Amino acid sequence: MTGQSVAVIGLGGIGGSLAAALQAAGRHAVLCCARRPLDRLILDHPEGREEVSPPVATTPEGLSPVDWVALCTKAQDSAAAAPWLRVLCGPATRVAVLQNGIGHAARLGGVVPPERVVPAIVYFNGERLGDGHLRLRRVTECDMAVPDDEAGRGFAALLAGSLVGAHPAPDFVTRAWRKLLINIVANPLTAITRQRQQVLRRDDIRALGLALLEEAVAVGRAEGAELPGDAARAVWALLMTYPAEAGTSMYQDALAGRPLEIEALTGTVVAAAERHGIPVPQNRAMLALLRAVSDAAG
Ligand SMILES: NC(=O)C1=CN([C@@H]2O[C@H](COP(=O)(O)OP(=O)(O)OC[C@H]3O[C@@H](n4cnc5c(N)ncnc54)[C@H](OP(=O)(O)O)[C@@H]3O)[C@@H](O)[C@H]2O)C=CC1
Numbered sequence: 001m002t003g004q005s006v007a008v009i010g011l012g013g014i015g016g017s018l019a020a021a022l023q024a025a026g027r028h029a030v031l032c033c034a035r036r037p038l039d040r041l042i043l044d045h046p047e048g049r050e051e052v053s054p055p056v057a058t059t060p061e062g063l064s065p066v067d068w069v070a071l072c073t074k075a076q077d078s079a080a081a082a083p084w085l086r087v088l089c090g091p092a093t094r095v096a097v098l099q100n101g102i103g104h105a106a107r108l109g110g111v112v113p114p115e116r117v118v119p120a121i122v123y124f125n126g127e128r129l130g131d132g133h134l135r136l137r138r139v140t141e142c143d144m145a146v147p148d149d150e151a152g153r154g155f156a157a158l159l160a161g162s163l164v165g166a167h168p169a170p171d172f173v174t175r176a177w178r179k180l181l182i183n184i185v186a187n188p189l190t191a192i193t194r195q196r197q198q199v200l201r202r203d204d205i206r207a208l209g210l211a212l213l214e215e216a217v218a219v220g221r222a223e224g225a226e227l228p229g230d231a232a233r234a235v236w237a238l239l240m241t242y243p244a245e246a247g248t249s250m251y252q253d254a255l256a257g258r259p260l261e262i263e264a265l266t267g268t269v270v271a272a273a274e275r276h277g278i279p280v281p282q283n284r285a286m287l288a289l290l291r292a293v294s295d296a297a298g
């Protein structure tokens, strides 16, 4: 698949890394859709550095439909991306949603038909070092997972040959829940303590993390995820392989005083627990605390 047009909405840790990787690969026409002008993108990655200058649009006015849109805002900003999506999407446009959590298509509020949405589970760590300056850290062998269907395979083909890849994976529901499990511990615990993942190496934080995970695993199972008896410990063991010096997307928002993505993560677990009548007191407490942090921001 060569010569496609790709619009990336949201040039933060993930969108900035993706746009730079695609532009550096030089196979597709990349358009960056950002709220502020950007001269260039600099991407520091394990193999070196890319400096690229893809075109940037700061308003949807005058844009035309593209082959692919990659939506890379925080989950709570998806609705605000509707004006971009309305002009960038034609009848054949596919929209990859690179966000944490589950239920990616529903966040687009019907602006894009669900069958044209590719939910992407993002495993790599993308950190904004400055305006247009990103650092990509690989934390697992796979950068992103997408459903193993025609649209998912199309997105994987789009990224082939670039610095970030997408892997079509079976049993997407379980995959998405496994990633959500990582995010309901790593993100809130780093955000509330304002410490990078190093904080997860503490014994007391590990005990709290495992308690949060045990509750969420029960909810994930009720939602159809196939999670074995030792799922909580396995998730924690995986987290211990992540670089201690990496932050999380929520940690970055907490430091910058931005609203937190807590509803899409812990909020999703608590809401599903309510539907299934599963007690999740520790996650409920975490949700209340981080809602308060988030509401005090901006
Ligand atoms: N960072 C990471 O390591 C990981 C993040 N994720 C997930 O990926 C998603 C993106 O996270 P991340 O990249 O960290 O987030 P960032 O906050 O770094 O980036 C989000 C970007 O979206 C932009 N944005 C918001 N609304 C609009 C809009 N209406 N139009 C244009 N741009 C908009 C913001 O603009 P502005 O700069 O103006 O605020 C910002 O640049 C989240 O769901 C996150 O949980 C998943 C795995 C890892």
Ligand SMILES: CC(C)(CO)C(=O)C(=O)O
Residues within 6 Å of the ligand: 100, 122, 123, 124, 125, 126, 139, 182, 183, 186, 187, 247, 248, 249, 250
């Ligand atoms: C897995 C992790 C913690 C990697 O960056 C993430 O998903 C995030 O920061 O939101």
